[in-house]
Amino acid sequence: MRSGLTELEAVVAVARHGSFRAAAAALGLSTSALSQAVASLEARIGARLFHRTTRSVRLTEAGERFVDEVGPALADIRAAIERAGDDGGEPSGSLRINTSAGAARWVMEPLLIPFLRRHPDVRLDLVTEDRLIDIVREGFDAGFRTADVVPGDMIAVPFGPPVRFAVVGSPGYFAERGSPRTPNDLASHSCIRARMPAGHLYRWEFERHGEALAVEVGGTLTLDEPTLMRDAAEAGLGLAYLAEFHVAEALAAGRLKRVLDDWTPPFDRLCLYYPGRRHVPATLRALVEFIRETG
Template identity: 40%
Template sequence: MKQHYTIRHGALEGVEVFLAVARRRNFRRAAADLGVTPSAVSQAVRTLEARMGAALFARTTRSVGLTEAGQRFLDRAGPAFEEIVAAGEAARDVGQRPTGLLRLSVPRSVVPLILEPMIASFCRAYPEIELEIAASDEMVDLATGGFDAGIRLGQFIASDMVAVRLTPSFSFVVVGSPDYLERHGCPERVDDLRHHACLRLRRSNGAIAPWSFADGNEAVEAMVTGPLIAHDYPTLLGAAMQGVGLAQTPRPVAEGSIAEGKLKPVLKGLAAATPGVFLYHPGKRQVLPKLRAFIDHLKSAG
């Protein structure tokens, strides 16, 4: 059976006043500490006592003391109120300066390309921020996963996210090892891929990603086959360098291996473009200082 729940309005109302009077044992001095009138303090205490159903203070013309109920309330409410105040200060601290835990969801292939060059300098610049990088190619829900932001290719970012560009647009490139291309030849048309071992990527939703090409202004997708399916680009790239087959990856992921001669690009005239890599987050109203610091540092490092 569904239980009815009623929010307790004003549960903390009057507690700070009670603690001030209990500390000072004097209504007038407590009022001075709080910056209010003595009558306001008296009224707040009377309201609190009425809500508690018990007198909290024993008052005479000369002194103010705690009743047994007041002492019990002080013993429990004092430490609890201090914790609430400390919690508020901690939350305010995170909202006002770069501090706290910054959690990012990032594809594995992006870590060496974008993050590794700036991690050390960021940690030195912001020693009060704990940077946590969850390297995964799964598309995660930032709020559910407890992440402050994510980094992804632009076409995979939901339209309701705030996106910050990290790289220019770039193309996808099909690559193979010199040994593989010597044994099997270079494909010259998309249709030629039917005769090649093509290494494929399985997306986080379970679907195998088709290979994308651009024939003039027309987008072309090819459903290829091959001996290996992986969940990330670095694995596909490593297999391609071992001569297992051809792989299609974002060009920045393969550039180093191409420059070293470990891989050769093919079908260059049919390369499909992608918008680039973006950092994204849901913070449309306010970006916390720790995330703002990270975004600014990324931009300056780039």
């Protein structure tokens, strides 16, 4: 790597990706070169940083401490390199963003694709996962999440309209089971339950005329991925509670129908967020300006 920090970058990348092969691809190295860099650092510091098996790679206790301390320091070094090379011209270089898969679909077409067309020298690395992570520790420049979960010490830049949820089911399901008129009617329906990244089951949230409800629904199917929930609802397996951007196409095509519409007002907006205490690279500044320009 041009930064001269190959061994440190290698360790952090393997910790982030959980795989030597994926880390090597992300850094533009061969797997053998990456492995050699990690082994060389372990030999020099006299500690094993990873437990390796044929199927998995995970940090040792010493490795966890090392990455916790080195990760933020590497981010500072990258920022210093970017500041030194930032001449105020056309932004170029990498931009690493973490987000959920649903939010990625929400921002890709209206925001990220036109942004990359305007700034063709920017290399965007978009990583999707549902769990909320520490973007600084994991080596990301920024993230996209709804405003309610953005950490309080981050700068948040809202994008797009407020996110709204929908209770949906297939026409065949409603023909057989009827439609709920209030959230309490869900007790007599089969619902596709959502398991959150922390492991708990999500309680469906509703609000109307100042009355707020959080309903613990029942059903025979529990999933942890919105696309699978949508597919299951289309197959008639039950009702699903999903963000509108997950089901807009299926609703427009008639594969799904919506109920309890007056109980699902808009919630928080999606935000780009990033640490304000650090240098903001030119690529991220350009994206922030683009969001503010396009709304």
